Every structure is written in structure tokens, then in C-alpha cells.
Amino acid sequence: MSTSQTLLERRRRVLGQHSPLFYDNPLHLVRGEGVWLYDADGRRYLDVYNNVPHVGHCHPHVVEALSRQASTLNVHTRYLHENVVRYGERLTATFDDSLQMAMFTCSGSEANELALRMARYCSGGSGILVTDFAYHGNTEAVAELGTAFMAEAKASARVRSIPIPDSYRGMDGLEGEALAQAYADKVAEAIAAFEADGIKLAGMLVCPDFANEGLLKVPPGFLEKAVALVRDAGGLFIADEVQAGFGRSGHHMWAHQAYDVVPDIVTLGKPMGNGHPLAGVVARGELVDCFAASSMYFNTFGGNPVSTAVGMAVLDVLEQEELLDNAVSTGAYVTEGLKKLQQRYSLIGDVRSLGMFFAVELVKDRDNKTPAPEATHLLVNRMREEGVLISKIGRDDSILKLRPPMPFQPEHADLLLQKLDETLAWVETEVVR
Numbered sequence: 001m002s003t004s005q006t007l008l009e010r011r012r013r014v015l016g017q018h019s020p021l022f023y024d025n026p027l028h029l030v031r032g033e034g035v036w037l038y039d040a041d042g043r044r045y046l047d048v049y050n051n052v053p054h055v056g057h058c059h060p061h062v063v064e065a066l067s068r069q070a071s072t073l074n075v076h077t078r079y080l081h082e083n084v085v086r087y088g089e090r091l092t093a094t095f096d097d098s099l100q101m102a103m104f105t106c107s108g109s110e111a112n113e114l115a116l117r118m119a120r121y122c123s124g125g126s127g128i129l130v131t132d133f134a135y136h137g138n139t140e141a142v143a144e145l146g147t148a149f150m151a152e153a154k155a156s157a158r159v160r161s162i163p164i165p166d167s168y169r170g171m172d173g174l175e176g177e178a179l180a181q182a183y184a185d186k187v188a189e190a191i192a193a194f195e196a197d198g199i200k201l202a203g204m205l206v207c208p209d210f211a212n213e214g215l216l217k218v219p220p221g222f223l224e225k226a227v228a229l230v231r232d233a234g235g236l237f238i239a240d241e242v243q244a245g246f247g248r249s250g251h252h253m254w255a256h257q258a259y260d261v262v263p264d265i266v267t268l269g270k271p272m273g274n275g276h277p278l279a280g281v282v283a284r285g286e287l288v289d290c291f292a293a294s295s296m297y298f299n300t301f302g303g304n305p306v307s308t309a310v311g312m313a314v315l316d317v318l319e320q321e322e323l324l325d326n327a328v329s330t331g332a333y334v335t336e337g338l339k340k341l342q343q344r345y346s347l348i349g350d351v352r353s354l355g356m357f358f359a360v361e362l363v364k365d366r367d368n369k370t371p372a373p374e375a376t377h378l379l380v381n382r383m384r385e386e387g388v389l390i391s392k393i394g395r396d397d398s399i400l401k402l403r404p405p406m407p408f409q410p411e412h413a414d415l416l417l418q419k420l421d422e423t424l425a426w427v428e429t430e431v432v433r
């Protein structure tokens with residue numbers, strides 16, 4: 001039995017059968033560098049999936065900052081230290097002037113948990129609106145928001161879901177402004193349903209890219225209308241930037257900046273520490289003050305000197321390597337290539353992109369937009385065998401999720417597109433057969 005098979009059996013024994021693993025043939029990785037990952041047999045894979053190693057796997061500047069601070073001092077945030085203050089200043093400077101204060105956590109789930117506590121305490125409400133295919137993390141209160149995968153979401157009276165605002169699939173044949181209004185009407189209905197149940201609204205928590213939902217093309221004007229309705233009802237707008245943030249969309253540091261609306265609270269995570277557990281909340285100063293005055297907030301590991309040294313190193317690399325500009329230019333190159341493939345393969349129903357984030361929706365037939373989950377599964381697994389790592393998202397598991405580390409270059413895109421081309425041709429024959 002190979003080392004990887006033995007490892008798989010040991011893993012199942014100690015972590016259980018349901019601990020999730022990617023691919024039918026799980027990957028045993030031992031090393032990473034830039035946009036490349038290496039398995040236990042020394043085989044190289046192009047990483048077109050992982051957003052956590054945001055500035056590239058094991059970036060030397062980040063590794064050096066981590067090791068330098070780890071060999072000097074690491075303590076919690078109840079002592080004065082330059083790093084936590086400097087990082088807070090640098091981070092909040094990338095937001096609207098109204099979003100001036102930061103609180104640090106170790107995971108996106110903790111950040112959303114803190115945002116929920118703050119929103120509920122400061123608004124005096126408890127009702128939270130989310131989309132009907134949402135994932136925001138794994139704590140008890142956050143699991144209630146997880147309409148995609150969590151049992152708790154079905155049982156919660158203080159969470160209501162709104163339809164995902166999707167221009168590709170639409171609603172009642174509507175388009176543009178009318179579609180935005182129809183989705184906003186659903187927000188108004190959900191708020192009215194809370195009121196009818198005697199539940200005051202605390203806020204709406206959504207990912208501004210609607211990434212887990214399938215990186216949707218949001219009908220223009222929808223989010224602005226929805227936020228206005230939420231604020232009229234006394235609620236706050238919480239933007240979950242855990243997946244979408246830190247410049248992935250290219251044109252903006254934060255995905256919500258593409259809209260004509262400023263959130264009250266923003267949650268951050270994943271790419272923030274390039275793999276080191278660093279996450280947090282950025283919010284309006286009066287909300288942080290209102291909440292923290294009566295609820296002491298302390299997090300043993302969150303925002304420690306090592307974590308914040310890492311956070312600053314990530315910001316350095318984003319700036320020095322001009323990775324937002326790269327997301328725009330290489331992102332456009334990838335999108336063009338994907339659209340060319342769409343012309344040749346009827347399996348591709350829609351191609352969507354935002355900077356260095358791409359969604360390719362696979363359908364059995366373009367007229368009815370029937371989802372193609374079997375083809376998606378085959379394709380993702382075949383790509384892995386071909387040495388290119390991608391994954392899938394969406395309610396029907398039929399949307400390819402391509403979200404490489406930010407230093408992804410056109411030469412990497414060429415390999416991705418070539419392998420996708422060959423694999424799509426193979427999948428079409430496999431599925432048709």
C-alpha cells in the first residue's frame with residue numbers, strides 16, 4: 001500500500017469518514033511555491049483554486065516576517081505592541097473613512113460571530129437576512145446562517161433567507177432594473193415576515209461577490225436597494241469579505257467597493273494571513289465603541305505580534321508586486337480564454353469573472369440551463385489527474401470555481417486553458433456516450 005493510501009486510512013480512523021477531502025483520488029501535498037503545489041511523489045500541480053495563499057504559496061517576504069517576529073516576541077494583545085496598532089492603521093486606511101476601527105480574530109467564522117454579536121447588540125434586533133445558499137462559517141450562531149450546508153439554519157427563527165440575486169438564471173423572465181427590483185421586493189417580504197413574527201431586524205449579512213453562491217452577476221442596483229430596505233427597518237449591513245476581499249476583484253481592495261453603498265461592518269479572513277490564522281472585523285467606530293463598552297472583547301491569539309507582522313507582509317507584497325493590477329490584466333486574459341471555450345463547448349452555459357476569480361457554469365442544455373453536476377464532477381477530477389487544481393460551487397454543484405493565488409500569470413492561464421480545453425472535449429464524449 002502506498003504512503004498516501006496508508007495516510008488516507010489513518011486519517012479516516014482519527015478524523016472520521018465525513019471529514020471533507022477534495023477529489024475522488026485525494027491529493028497528498030508536501031510543498032508549495034508561488035502558484036505551484038507538489039505532491040508526495042514530486043509531481044507538480046498548478047493551483048487554480050486556493051485563495052488563502054493569496055500572494056503565493058510560502059511567499060519569502062511573508063515567511064521572513066513571520067519567522068523574524070516569532071523569534072523576537074509573541075504575546076496577546078493586552079500589552080502595547082507596535083505591530084497590532086500599525087496593522088490596524090494600515091488595514092483601516094484601505095476602507096471608507098467611516099470604517100475606522102478593527103478587531104482581530106483567528107478565523108472568518110469568529111469574525112462573523114463577532115459581527116453578529118455587534119449588530120444584534122447595537123441594533124437591538126435579532127433577525128438576520130442571508131441568501132438562500134449561504135456559507136459564512138462554523139460557530140453555533142454562524143451555522144444558523146448556513147443555508148447551504150447547515151442543519152441549524154433550517155431550525156432558526158432569527159434567520160431568514162432571500163433568493164440569490166442571479167442575472168444568469170433570473171426570476172420570472174425579468175432583466176436589468178426590473179430584475180433588481182424583483183429581488184429587492186423579496187428582501188422587503190423577508191423583513192415583513194420577521195415583523196409578523198415579532199422579530200426586529202438586526203441586519204443583512206452577505207458576501208458582496210456572492211462567491212459561494214456561484215460568483216453571481218448581481219443585477220445592477222439590487223444591493224443598494226436591499227441595503228436601503230434593511231437600514232429603513234433599523235438593521236445594519238454586514239459585508240462578509242472573508243473570501244472576496246484583499247484585492248481579488250482587481251479594481252478594488254474590497255468587493256463591496258464596486259457598489260454604491262458602504263457597509264456598517266465588514267468581516268475579513270482567509271487571504272489576510274496568506275495561510276496564517278488571521279481574520280477580523282472592521283466597523284464604524286461608534287459600533288465598536290457601543291459593543292465593546294458593555295462586552296469586553298479579547299481573543300488570545302487574534303492580532304498577536306506574529307499574526308500582524310504576517311498581515312503587514314501580505315499588504316507589502318500586494319503593493320510591491322502590484323497584484324491588484326495583475327488581477328485586472330491576467331483576469332481579463334483568463335476570461336477571454338474561457339469565453340472562447342464557451343463558443344466551442346455547449347456544456348458551458350455561462351462564464352463570469354471578477355478580477356482573479358472565475359465561475360464557469362456547466363449546463364446540460366443552454367436553453368433550459370439545466371445544471372450539469374455529473375459533468376462538473378468528472379471535469380474537476382480529470383483536471384486534477386491532468387495536474388491542474390480547480391473545484392466546484394453552487395446550489396447544484398455545477399459551477400467550476402477558479403480562484404488562483406494572485407500572482408497567477410498569462411503563462412499559467414495558457415496551461416489552465418489548454419487543460420480545460422482537452423478535458424471539456426473528453427467530458428463531452430464521456431457524458432454523451
Ligand SMILES: Cc1ncc(COP(=O)(O)O)c(C=O)c1O
Binds near residue numbers: 112135136243
Ligand atoms: C464567505 C465566507 N465567510 C466565512 C467563512 C468562514 O471562514 P473560516 O473557515 O476561516 O472560519 C468562509 C469559509 O469558507 C467563507 O467562504
